[in-house]
Amino acid sequence: MNNWRRIDIDAYDEDVVHETDLYDPDPRDPATVANDAKQKATQVRSLISRGDIPAALAAVLTDAPYGSQFEDAKNVSLSAVLLILNSTKSTDIPGIVKGLSQDEQDTLMKYLYKGMASQGTEVNGSVLLGWHEKLTEVAGTGCIVRVMTDRRTV
Amino acid sequence: MSAPEIYPLATVPITSHAFSADRSQVAVSFNSEEAQILTRQGPEWIPIETLAEHDKVITSIDWAPKTNRIVTCSQDRNAYVWTETPNPVTGEIKWKPTLVLLRINRAATYVRWSPFEDKFAVASGARAIAICSFESDNDWWVAKHLKKPIRSTVLSVEWHPNNVLLAAGSADMKARVLSAYIKDVDKRPSGTVWGEKLPFNTLCGEYSSPNGGWVHSVGFSPSGDVLAFASHDSCVTIVYPGPTPSIFTVKMNSLPYVTLTWTAEDTLVAAGHDCHPMLFQADSSGWKAVGSLDDVTGSSKSASGFSSPSTPSFPGRSSTPVGRLNNEAFNRFRNADSRGTSGSAALQAGLGGGASGPDGELLTVHQNTITSVRPYDYAPDGTVAKVTTTGVDGKLVVWAVSATPGSLAGKLGSVHLRH
Secondary structure, three states: OOOOHHOOHHHOOOOOOOOHHOOOOOOOOOOHHHHHHHHHHHHHHHHHHHOHHHHHHHHHOOOHHHHHHHHHHHHHHHHHHHHHHOOOHHHHHHHHHHHHHHHHHHHHHHHHHHHHHHHOOOOHHHHHHHHHHHHHHHHHHHHHHHHHHHHOOO | OOOOEEEEEEOOOOOOOOOOOOOOEEEOOOOEEEEEEEEOOOOEEEEEEEEEEEOOEEEEEEEEOOOOOOEEEOOOOOEEEEEEEEEEOOOOEEEEEEEEEEEOOOEEEEEOOOOOOEEEEEEEEOOOEEEEEEEEOOOOEEEEEOOOOOOOOOEEEOOOOOOOEEEEOOOOEEEEEEEEEEOOOOOOOOEEEEEEEEOOOEEEEEEEEOOOOOOEEEEEOOOOOOEEEEEEEEEEEEEEOOOEEEEEEEOOOOOEEEEEEEEEEEEEEEEEOOOOOOOEEOOOOOEEEEEEEHHHHHHOOOOOOOOOOOOOOOOOOOOOOOOOOOOOHHHHHHHHHOOOOOHHHHHHHHHHOEEEEEEOOOOOOOOOOOEEEEEEEEOOOOOOOEEEEEEOOEEEEEEEEEOOOEEEEEEEOOOOOOO
8 A cells, every 4th residue: 555545544634533532541550450450460369279169250350450551460360360261160140140230241242242253262252142142031132232332341 | 002103115224213292293314314294084194285494314313292382403414303384475385494403413313302392402423412492582592502521422301391401322332311401491400309409511410321332222110210221232221310229220131222212111112123023011029021012923924943842033123033144135145146136125124033934924013123122002090092103124123112011911821022
């Protein structure tokens, strides 16, 4: 392509809408968030080994990092969530999903879609679809719509 | 609880509707550049006049009850004020348009008369709201623009009862309260909960949607002291302004609402992609959805397994749980593809909700998205007793608003209602 294609025309537009205009960015410091995410991942592993899936899920879904400046923390959190999802018995899923608060359900749905979009070895499609089905039964289509509209991507 | 009055006006979408003051006539637009005036004849609505002046789709209509004037706005970036004028020769009374100088460079999306009917507000895709008032010197309507701090298309507006404040819902995910004070028209307003001094374009409040959905619809409570808005993240948000505003959010499990109207100081009706109007009510613990105006349990009796206790279901939902493949819809599409059989309007509607009954019809009265809900009839105490809805399925429906959650809870019976 020619050079003019590479010109950032938005830089010349006074009225341009920035990503930060669309949502309030996470005020936390990236380094702290990355640390928190790692600590939570460790915590999650120990909770899973004790079989306390609801507590593990609650830990990782609370204050989940979002926004463009936390890529590391977001990836660590996704791995932690996937670890939880993969180590849950499918018969336990409905009960766990019902126990989550509405915000936690929305955040979990975000991770499910992020998991489906990523291609890591830890991603198991059928597990994600199983969780998705159960979560949709409880939280409805509204939950999916909220994931689609929310710019605070995990 | 009386049954809703259902009038199938067309097989095409109804973009907007507005009743005359005595409710004997209704102005509707069937997703075209013309508006129709329909008059009631027994159980039917008969077209009596066509308002043809726009050259693109009409997006919104409003009918001023006291001054009997209609305003229409359209994607052609124009608005017209229509007045009934006698023909000088024949004496026949016809609706005659007056052009409004909107000065916007994008489509007009929404129009509403102010309570005193001396101004109207036109929302537009030009990141602006045109506040139009009549200039008698020149005999035309002029517009003044509310621009800041709107960042995107304005999808809806609603006037505060004091004729000065205006609420606006916008695609930049925010609902705002702005002052639309016009010096030559308005008397200086007394202070409200939204602010004391209100020169033109004062921003009195700005509220984000909870999960980044664009704001479809806004509404002031009858007193004007509370603002509600519905956004595309399936949320209804109610704002009580003040030094520290208290904000209530109701997150729904269903598809988003696109239109809402207050019926009393503590109740409102919202409707949208879920195809049935939902009643919201405040109690001591906050706001919640108390039930649907659409008696979906009654009409669903023929649908087997609709409210089986083991599967969670809610109004407008079929026997197929959400998240599962809807075989009903799947088979209809397969038949349409392989055999060329065409479905009804419900076929398209079934796409969104997946809530079709045995015959492929939705279990709700409306067979597709409801695009507009408006007050229709008032109770002696001033609350709204009936509302009307129109939607993409071409139906006009008059609903009784039941403000007593007890009777609704009884009516809904076994239906799980979660929010």
